[in-house]
Amino acid sequence: MAEMSSPAHPLSHTRPIPAGHHGRPGTAGVVARWREDLAIATLAARHGGEAALAAAMDAAFGLALPAGPKAAGANGVSALGLAPRRWLVLASQRPALAAELAGLGGGAVTEQSDGYAVLDLAGPEVRAVLAKLVAVDLDPAVFSTGDVVASSLAHIGAVLWQTGEEPTYRLLVGTSFAAAFSHTLLAAAAEYGLDLADAGRGPEAGRGTGRG
Amino acid sequence: MRIPCPFCGSRDAHEFSYLGDATPRRPDPAAPGAEAAFFDYVYLRDNPAGAFEEWWYHAAGCRQWLKVARDTRTHAITGAVLARDVAAPAAPTPAGGETAR
Structure with missing residues (x-):
């Protein structure tokens, strides 16, 4: 994998950066990990059906x-609230998520599990790195655990979710942008050091992010 | 320039696409004088120096249409509402009219 990501390779930007340590040597300021185990679907309430959908999700x-x-x-x-009456639903170890949501009958459901590449981000400098990429204030006074932002990072549409206080984040970009985004992330994080881990789910771990 | 999206919060204008004047209403094609009303609706626009209401699309965020109040002299944005909340069918008025809301 590593040789495919050499900056000298004419198509290096079409491949995600490989797993491993990048940038400044030493303890990494940002620790990132691809996630491949999540089922993802968008859920939109039908006009006038928001209350029924909310009740069905609760039940x-x-x-x-x-x-x-x-x-x-x-x-x-x-x-994750993305828009009025529209949510992105994520679940681990629940591959039939979209079918389960559709079975509720209260909303329009679109399966997105292969549509998004998902990165979990942590590390002491992760907020500083994300602050370079997204034009939204991530200061803990105004953006904290449980907050979600749908925006663009380096012209790449993304959903950013603060998942923990340390802080930790989960970031979703379109699958076809995963490679480009990984290079953007490295460019932003190199000064602090970046540890990137594969999804670690066996031979298929690279599926969906174009690694290989 | 930042636009206060009612759902997403304050966002940079580059996340949005601009459509234009939010005041014209499609005329009733069955009404008398519809041809003149449509000419007005399709082609004629005011170009006010001052308060203006315009459509913006939050393409990089919640993907909602917004009706934004902007001062064309200063770019000061004094408000934004979701189009879905204000774009209910209204009485047809000509483009460039002063009473279209």
Whole structure:
């Protein structure tokens, strides 16, 4: 993999940067890991059906759909508010998520598991690195755990979700942008050092992010 | 320039696409004088120096249409609402009219 990402390779930007340590030697300021185990779907309430959908989500998952750009989670299922009456739903170890949501009958569901590449981000400098990339204030006074932002990072449409206080983040970009975004992330994080881990799910771990 | 998206919060203008004047309403094609009203609706626009209402699309965020109030002299934005909340069918008025809201 590494040889494919050499800056000298004419198509190096079409390949994600390989797993491993990048940038400044030593302890990494940013620790990133691809996630391949998440089922993802968009959920949109039908006109006038918001209350029925909220009730169905509560009954099925014990999850209260957030009203704004926030995340709500319960029983391994998370809903991220992307727009009025529209959410991105993520779940681990629940491959039939989209079918389950469609079975609720209250909303329009689109399967997105292969549509998004997902990165979990942590490390002491992760906020500083993300602050370079997204034109939204990430200061803890105004952006904290559970907050979600749909925006563009380096002209790449992305959903950013602060998942923990340290802080930790989960970032979603379109699958076809995963390679380009990985180079953007490296460019931003190199001064602090970047540790990138594969999804680590066996031979198929690279599926969906174009690694190989 | 930053636009206060009602859903996403304050965002840089580069996340948005601009459409234009938010005041024209499609005329009733069955009404008398519809041809003149459509000429007005399609082609004629005011170009005010001052308060203006215009459509913006939050393409990089919530993908909602917004009706934004902007001062064309200063670019000061005094408000933004979701189009879905204000674009209910309204009485047809000519483009460039002063009462279209």
